[in-house]
Amino acid sequence: MSKISVSDLNFFYGKAQALHDISIDILEREVIAFIGPSGCGKSTFLRTLNRMNDTIPIARVEGLVTIDGKNIYEPNTDVVSLRRKVGMVFQKSNPFPKSIFENVAYGIRINGIHKNKADLNERVERALHDSALLEEVKDRMNTSAFGLSGGQQQRLCIARALAVQPEVILMDEPASALDPSATQKIEELVVELKKQYTIVIVTHNMQQAARVSDRTAFFMLGKLVEVNPTQKMFTNPDEKLTEDYITGRFG
Amino acid sequence: MDHRIIDQQLDLLRDKLLLLGGTTEAALQRAMRSLTERDSKLAKQVLDDDKIIDQMELDIDRFSVEILALQQPAAHDLRFVISVAKITPILERIADHAGSIAKAALILNDEPQLKKYVDLSMMAENAAEMLRTALDAFTAEDATASRRIIEQDKVIDKCYKRVFDELITIMIENPSTTASAAHLLFVAKHIERIGDYVKDICELNVYLREAAFIKHSKGK
Numbered sequence A: 001m002s003k004i005s006v007s008d009l010n011f012f013y014g015k016a017q018a019l020h021d022i023s024i025d026i027l028e029r030e031v032i033a034f035i036g037p038s039g040c041g042k043s044t045f046l047r048t049l050n051r052m053n054d055t056i057p058i059a060r061v062e063g064l065v066t067i068d069g070k071n072i073y074e075p076n077t078d079v080v081s082l083r084r085k086v087g088m089v090f091q092k093s094n095p096f097p098k099s100i101f102e103n104v105a106y107g108i109r110i111n112g113i114h115k116n117k118a119d120l121n122e123r124v125e126r127a128l129h130d131s132a133l134l135e136e137v138k139d140r141m142n143t144s145a146f147g148l149s150g151g152q153q154q155r156l157c158i159a160r161a162l163a164v165q166p167e168v169i170l171m172d173e174p175a176s177a178l179d180p181s182a183t184q185k186i187e188e189l190v191v192e193l194k195k196q197y198t199i200v201i202v203t204h205n206m207q208q209a210a211r212v213s214d215r216t217a218f219f220m221l222g223k224l225v226e227v228n229p230t231q232k233m234f235t236n237p238d239e240k241l242t243e244d245y246i247t248g249r250f251g
Numbered sequence B: 001m002d003h004r005i006i007d008q009q010l011d012l013l014r015d016k017l018l019l020l021g022g023t024t025e026a027a028l029q030r031a032m033r034s035l036t037e038r039d040s041k042l043a044k045q046v047l048d049d050d051k052i053i054d055q056m057e058l059d060i061d062r063f064s065v066e067i068l069a070l071q072q073p074a075a076h077d078l079r080f081v082i083s084v085a086k087i088t089p090i091l092e093r094i095a096d097h098a099g100s101i102a103k104a105a106l107i108l109n110d111e112p113q114l115k116k117y118v119d120l121s122m123m124a125e126n127a128a129e130m131l132r133t134a135l136d137a138f139t140a141e142d143a144t145a146s147r148r149i150i151e152q153d154k155v156i157d158k159c160y161k162r163v164f165d166e167l168i169t170i171m172i173e174n175p176s177t178t179a180s181a182a183h184l185l186f187v188a189k190h191i192e193r194i195g196d197y198v199k200d201i202c203e204l205n206v207y208l209r210e211a212a213f214i215k216h217s218k219g220k
Helices: A042-048 A079-085 A100-111 A117-130 A150-163 A180-193 A206-212 A230-235 A240-246 B005-036 B040-071 B075-108 B118-140 B143-173 B175-210
Strands: A002-013 A016-027 A031-035 A059-067 A086-089 A168-172 A198-202 A215-220 A223-229
Touching: A002 A042, A002 A198, A016 A042, A016 A198, A016 A223, A031 A042, A031 A206, A042 A168, A042 A198, A042 A215, A079 A086, A086 A150, A100 A117, A100 A150, A117 A150, A150 A168, A150 A180, A180 A198, A180 A206, A198 A206, A206 A230, A215 A230, A215 A240, A223 A230, A223 A240, A230 A240, A230 B075, A240 B075, B005 B040, B005 B075, B005 B118, B040 B075, B075 B118, B075 B175, B118 B143, B118 B175, B143 B175
Parallel strands: A031 A198, A031 A215, A086 A168, A168 A198
Antiparallel strands: A002 A016, A002 A059, A215 A223
């Protein structure tokens, strides 16, 4: 079943067109990886899915993006609630200059999701548990988030996204700044989170796409070249362009 | 990007496989010659050379693993390495059958010749030809030719049945020939198995070209 449906999406930065006629369905509780060379539009496309590009004054979107059947570019869309439903994790972890607890509690508080203090504590713990960080931080919840390692900070950001009960998580190269062991934890987490969430992950790491995703979409020069089950994509892609990219003939 | 590091390695891997293929093909032909020309020296040579083939197999195994681990091939590159890694032990087994034919020759050459080995020679020539064309089809990544070669195995199977019946008749008619006839039966069986192995190679050629697994499927 489609969670997100995109049809004939075009995206412009001023006069420059960054995305051309993108149409794709993203299924509920799948991990879909976006791959492609730098500047191919995969991150731009990711950011159209929760209207993060709205913050760029010269950006313009044409076409249809629906989540659960509702057009997210309708004028009456509540963008804050959209971004709660469609959370995002960035390449560089960006914890707030606050304690570990407060980083996770922040979104719950401003959205008024919790009933009382005990409920808040429980939600923070659950988010940290679901992001596989709780065991590592439970004895220092009130210390600064900046004291965590890069990998832990990234998982804290995932916990922060999970705390507000999203349905979709967009990840923009979430492990590109991490060492192999921290990367492995993030990848294991992605596979685990798939049970509850729809996950869209942009990655430059082809092996990562191969390891974690159910389907892979290949972008090139602002166009969606191919989307297929990951297993097919990496053993026998339909398009020669895809084959050339994943086998390193250009990049 | 025209020159990828992996390209050199894949070329080298292909060369290693073709060298193994050529050596295996030669082993089969020499084993058959050692039988039909009653040349026991040649039979011993085939058995000695089997060690070289075993080493070639190990070398390709190691190199395939190295490419998989270090180059992490995908798509056609991946299918290529997988095909080579699976064809290699098949070739080694074909060479083992050639060795077994040479061993039979060593025994049979000390006995009076039971009959002219016309059918066996023909079977072996068919098998060697199948092997040669299968390796050509691998190099050319020719799935059509590979499917054609698969069909040729039926000719070997038919020939095997004929040889089998004939040898059984000889045994019944003249029980003193049983030991020699049994050895010849084994030789025929070795050649028949080689035909099956070449079929397996051709199925991998199709996989390499089309990413389709045709093994155990009726339509091919």
